[in-house]
Structures are given as structure tokens and as C-alpha cells.
Amino acid sequence: MKDSVMSKKREKQMIFWRAQAFPYVDSGIGTITIDGRGYIDRTACYVEPVFITNIEEGTKVAKELCALRQDKDDMEIKINRLYISRLKSIAPWLIKEDKE
DSSP states (O other): OHHHHHHHHTSOEEEEEEOSSTTSEEEEEEEEOTTSOEEETTTTEEEOEEEEEOHHHHHHHHHHHHHHHHHHHHHHHHHHHHHHHHHHHHOGGGSOOOOO
16 A cells, blocks of 8 residues: 555646745646655755646646736736826826837
8 A cells, every 4th residue: 555655646746835926826747755745847846735636637727827927917017007197197297208
């Protein structure tokens, strides 16, 4: 039984771990070590997994997280444009116009 557990742990899986930047999680394909850490192939580093799944399911989750990150970036651009527009109406002397 121990051998089957060990061989199962060495299978390639999608591993998710906490990150410092939005969406505060990162992912990669790797294996789980005997002590429960994840070894990520693309970065050659060890991580503390928060979620482990098969590659197919993990890829779907990773794509959704990537879309979420893109949505946040798009919203920040819109907010910045709105801010600049309002700032121009309140204090036009603060905005430096580009000379063409």
C-alpha cells in the first residue's frame, strides 16, 4: 500500500499555492514530495500547496484565475481613465497635455 501511495504522489499534477500578487494564488505542474510540498517543474522550486488537482481540471481553474486577473486589469484601466477625466474637470491645470 505504501508503494501505491508513493507512486501516486509522484504523478504530475496541477499544484496551486499562495502568492503575494492578485489573485493571490499561482499554479504550476509538478509533483508532491514525501513531506507534502509541491515541486514545480517550470520554476524548479518547492511550494506549500493550497490546492492540488489533476492537470486537466487545474488548467481550467488556472485559466479562470488568469481571466480574473485580466478583468481586474481592465477595470483598473477604466477607473484610471475616469479618474483622469474627473481630475481634468476639477483641476485642469494639474493635467499636462501631450504635445503632438
